[in-house]
Amino acid sequence: MNGTFYDLHHILQKAFNWTDSHLHEFHLYQQKVSFLDDxxxxxADYLLxxxxxxxxxxxxxxxxxxxxxxxxxxxLEQFKSIAYTYDLGDVSKSKSGLKRLIHVIQSAWRVREQHPQKM
Known part of the structure; x- marks a missing residue:
């Protein structure tokens, strides 16, 4: 995974059919964090x-x-939770996208844990 978070941002824009017309951030956490309740x-420990x-x-x-x-x-080697926020003024859009992104990130971690030599 040699791409940057900027590259991931563009992948997410395509996946959610968004227009890449707003600010965005990635929130990285050293501990596992539940994003669905709040x-x-x-x-974040580290903010991109x-x-x-x-x-x-x-x-x-x-x-x-x-x-x-x-x-x-x-x-991915250093952080256990990652959140993506797009359109910082529209939390509802970010929150719905975030819920889908959490599943993508969790799947990536499961693959990494099961096959560390492939990552």
């Missing part, structure tokens, strides 16, 4: 952003980088 995402303005909102102790600077395979 309206807001918990504070698509816009320079996002750095002005960096929380204490939170690492941030641009989505095109982090390789998927490396992140």
């Amino acid at each position: 309206y807001y995402l918990p504070k 952003v698509s816009n320079e303005e996002a750095f002005a909102y960096q929380q204490d102790g939170q690492s941030m980088e641009y989505v095109d600077q982090v390789v998927l395979g490396e992140a």
